[in-house]
Amino acid sequence: MKPRFTALKGVADVLPPETGLWRKIENTACLVMGAYGYEEIRPPVMEQTGLFLRSIGGSSDIVAKEMYTFTDKGERSVSLRPEGTASIVRAYVEHNLSSRPAPQKFFYSGPMFRYERPQKGRQRQFYQLGAECFGIADPGVDAEMIIMLMAFLDRLGLKGLSLELNSIGCKECRPAFRERLREFFAPRLGELCPDCQRRYEQNPLRILDCKVERCGEIRKGSPLISETLCQDCREHFTALLEFLDVMGTAYVFNPHMVRGLDYYTRTVFEVKGGACMGAQNAVAAGGRYDLLVSEFGGPETPAIGFAAGMERLAGLLQGEAVTPGPALFIASLGKEAAVEALKLASRLREGGTRVELGWGGFSLKSQLRRADKIGAGNVVIIGEDELKSGSFKWKNLKDGSSGEAGREDIFAQFSQAK
RNA sequence: GUGGGCGUAGCUCAAUUGGCAGAGCACUGGACUGUGGCUCCGGGGGUUGUGGGUUCAAGCCCCAUCGCCCACCCCA
Numbered sequence: 001m002k003p004r005f006t007a008l009k010g011v012a013d014v015l016p017p018e019t020g021l022w023r024k025i026e027n028t029a030c031l032v033m034g035a036y037g038y039e040e041i042r043p044p045v046m047e048q049t050g051l052f053l054r055s056i057g058g059s060s061d062i063v064a065k066e067m068y069t070f071t072d073k074g075e076r077s078v079s080l081r082p083e084g085t086a087s088i089v090r091a092y093v094e095h096n097l098s099s100r101p102a103p104q105k106f107f108y109s110g111p112m113f114r115y116e117r118p119q120k121g122r123q124r125q126f127y128q129l130g131a132e133c134f135g136i137a138d139p140g141v142d143a144e145m146i147i148m149l150m151a152f153l154d155r156l157g158l159k160g161l162s163l164e165l166n167s168i169g170c171k172e173c174r175p176a177f178r179e180r181l182r183e184f185f186a187p188r189l190g191e192l193c194p195d196c197q198r199r200y201e202q203n204p205l206r207i208l209d210c211k212v213e214r215c216g217e218i219r220k221g222s223p224l225i226s227e228t229l230c231q232d233c234r235e236h237f238t239a240l241l242e243f244l245d246v247m248g249t250a251y252v253f254n255p256h257m258v259r260g261l262d263y264y265t266r267t268v269f270e271v272k273g274g275a276c277m278g279a280q281n282a283v284a285a286g287g288r289y290d291l292l293v294s295e296f297g298g299p300e301t302p303a304i305g306f307a308a309g310m311e312r313l314a315g316l317l318q319g320e321a322v323t324p325g326p327a328l329f330i331a332s333l334g335k336e337a338a339v340e341a342l343k344l345a346s347r348l349r350e351g352g353t354r355v356e357l358g359w360g361g362f363s364l365k366s367q368l369r370r371a372d373k374i375g376a377g378n379v380v381i382i383g384e385d386e387l388k389s390g391s392f393k394w395k396n397l398k399d400g401s402s403g404e405a406g407r408e409d410i411f412a413q414f415s416q417a418k
Numbered sequence: 419g420u421g422g423g424c425g426u427a428g429c430u431c432a433a434u435u436g437g438c439a440g441a442g443c444a445c446u447g448g449a450c451u452g453u454g455g456c457u458c459c460g461g462g463g464g465u466u467g468u469g470g471g472u473u474c475a476a477g478c479c480c481c482a483u484c485g486c487c488c489a490c491c492c493c494a
Contacts, residue, residue, distance in 0.1 A: 006485080083493095117419080120487080122492095130494090211490090260493055278489085279490085280493075283494075285494060309494035363450095365452080365454075366447075366448095366454095368453055368455095369454055370454085379453085381452075381453075393453085397454065
């Protein structure tokens with residue numbers, strides 16, 4: 001049999017037991033971020049196309065060639081969101097959330113869409129879990145958010161992650177840096193890779209994180225953004241590092257790190273995973289975006305946020321995905337016994353005990369075999385004899401112990417099991 | 419959008435020079451009339467991704483196409 005339909009390229013079903021991992025990740029995020037005062041926000045997955053043009057930047061690849069954009073029946077250009085921040089900022093402005101006491105803190109989780117060639121750690125429909133904090137410019141907020149992110153990752157049990165950060169300046173000092181970079185690379189423009197020659201025109205900062213070895217050599221001795229930062233940006237970044245030092249949060253200052261989205265200002269950061277992730281090894285990334293809210297028509301509002309890739313987090317937790325078996329399996333022989341089994345199961349299930357039934361009128365042996373296969377902890381057998389005597393046999397499949405007990409005793413015995 | 423690799427059972431893979439499409443695992447039933455795991459026996463499952471071509475004969479050779487994977491670009 002061939003399936004008549006298959007999933008689209010670059011979209012994937014998340015199946016059990018992996019969905020358990022996803023549940024764990026979201027629950028952990030809710031728990032950890034809740035302690036930091038973050039509340040969940042659920043924006044729509046589609047928006048006016050213009051929202052993303054303005055926020056992410058028309059020159060970025062995301063907008064230029066990766067958006068799922070279509071015209072709806074009202075002749076409006078609509079896009080599936082390629083990232084989360086734009087929608088949250090739109091909601092913040094639209095609902096006047098600046099009138100609530102600052103800071104306003106939100107987290108979200110859901111699917112994002114980018115029309116890219118899939119590869120390891122990258123899908124066309126992918127899931128991000130992120131957080132945004134509005135209204136406070138203090139570098140302590142940057143530190144707090146980064147510490148929260150690391151606490152979240154730590155709580156998941158992830159090891160061997162590295163936090164990198166940098167400051168890319170503000171609208172005052174970044175243009176000057178771009179020019180200094182251009183001046184530096186101009187004499188050797190011809191030696192750069194074709195991509196970097198393009199970057200030279202479009203976004204010279206990107207030359208700094210090119211992976212081509214030759215480009216890496218050419219950029220040795222290039223100007224560093226840290227040398228070009230204005231006084232305010234420099235103080236902001238220094239204060240952030242001091243907070244992290246005090247809190248014992250390990251980080252790597254990466255003066256070459258650049259972020260892809262146009263709206264970032266000052267602090268940018270990225271958490272990288274191990275080599276097992278392939279080329280797409282960033283599990284989370286974010287930064288400050290102090291201009292975006294006013295750009296969207298709101299009051300001047302400093303803000304900072306991050307997003308983490310669910311598939312990438314789940315990938316790092318691979319191997320932990322297991323579905324535990326039911327606490328109890330009730331095997332029954334005959335219709336009357338099946339009814340009795342269903343009644344007992346229903347009572348136990350009301351109390352939260354996971355119970356499976358041996359439907360199908362199979363032999364006792366096959367029912368027990370199935371109980372074993374699905375990893376049941378215990379089995380209760382109900383047959384003609386048990387119906388007659390009112391005493392059910394039970395057996396622990398893990399240690400082999402067994403016994404007999406009346407209906408109510410059985411109920412009591414397993415009502416605490418999960 | 420660019421480059422490379424791979425498509426045979428649910429999964430992992432065999433199939434000699436082009437010569438009857440197979441194994442293990444998994445699923446399912448039995449041996450054992452009502453006691454799981456171990457063992458043994460049986461069963462279901464395939465248009466060899468798809469469409470053309472060469473040939474007496476194609477899983478294998480040729481062309482095209484689709485899909486998956488990996489990398490580039492970009493990005494979580």
